[in-house]
Amino acid sequence: MTATGPTTVLLLRLAGPLQAWGDRSAFNRRETRPEPTKSGIVGLLAAAAGRPRHAAIDDLAGLGLGIRVDQAGSLLRDYHTVSDYRGRPLLAAAVNAKGTQRLTGPAKYTHITQRFYLQDAVFLAAIEGPAHFITTLENAVRHPAFPLALGRRSCVPAQPLVLGQRTGPLEEVLRAEPWHVTDAVRKRWGRRNGNAAHVDLPLTLDDPAGDDTREDLPLSFAPTSRAYTSRRVRHTYAAAPTGLTPHPDQPPSTGGHDPFALLGW
Numbered sequence: 001m002t003a004t005g006p007t008t009v010l011l012l013r014l015a016g017p018l019q020a021w022g023d024r025s026a027f028n029r030r031e032t033r034p035e036p037t038k039s040g041i042v043g044l045l046a047a048a049a050g051r052p053r054h055a056a057i058d059d060l061a062g063l064g065l066g067i068r069v070d071q072a073g074s075l076l077r078d079y080h081t082v083s084d085y086r087g088r089p090l091l092a093a094a095v096n097a098k099g100t101q102r103l104t105g106p107a108k109y110t111h112i113t114q115r116f117y118l119q120d121a122v123f124l125a126a127i128e129g130p131a132h133f134i135t136t137l138e139n140a141v142r143h144p145a146f147p148l149a150l151g152r153r154s155c156v157p158a159q160p161l162v163l164g165q166r167t168g169p170l171e172e173v174l175r176a177e178p179w180h181v182t183d184a185v186r187k188r189w190g191r192r193n194g195n196a197a198h199v200d201l202p203l204t205l206d207d208p209a210g211d212d213t214r215e216d217l218p219l220s221f222a223p224t225s226r227a228y229t230s231r232r233v234r235h236t237y238a239a240a241p242t243g244l245t246p247h248p249d250q251p252p253s254t255g256g257h258d259p260f261a262l263l264g265w
Contacts, residue, residue: 008131009173011163014123020152023216028113035067037216040151050145054222064128066170066205070180073121082111128170175238195244200237210234
């Protein structure tokens with residue numbers, strides 16, 4: 001989106017029992033990325049604003065996006081088996097001349113699918129754009145027209161979802177925001193890190209000169225013509241305030257940087 005005036009940043013806290021942010025998976029195996037996708041964030045904003053699937057989303061896709069990983073969570077695999085309750089063979093993807101789905105041949109009675117989720121993860125999503133447009137979106141997210149979801153429709157967000165607006169560049173806003181984790185996680189991390197005052201958190205930022213790409217920039221959500229393109233991103237770290245007070249006799253052993261924490265060790 002081309003800025004026509006002052007810009008501002010809307011902060012969303014993305015947390016819930018489950019999240020799922022797929023960018024290329026389909027059919028029987030639905031995977032999730034380890035952090036929210038831009039298509040997922042644009043979809044959430046479009047749902048809040050009451051836009052139907054065939055509506056234009058250029059203005060939403062043009063907003064700047066930064067994601068901070070406050071709590072990586074862990075991966076959950078959900079194993080599904082699908083059968084016809086009447087005991088009949090399942091339908092095939094192919095259709096006959098009349099446009100009716102054929103039965104699987106040889107007959108197949110059980111279908112297996114796998115879905116992957118992030119459990120107990122917490123992210124900050126910073127959305128940057130013209131001030132008046134961001135204010136409109138904030139109001140929409142606070143009073144959504146359609147139910148909101150964290151990627152997949154079954155993943156309901158926990159409150160508070162909206163942290164409000166911030167001024168300043170998107171990256172600086174994410175660096176200044178306190179660490180959003182539960183007290184139990186904060187205390188456990190503090191015991192391992194001498195109650196360090198700052199913790200290094202991964203950032204992924206929209207950046208036309210970035211050295212990585214994501215295939216998750218939506219062009220259309222229309223059911224018959226869904227389309228995505230790529231965007232360039234940059235990865236870095238932010239030293240976020242932990243809210244902890246370092247003990248003078250127990251200096252931190254990691255200085256707040258704990259790479260194994262990303263693996264849940």
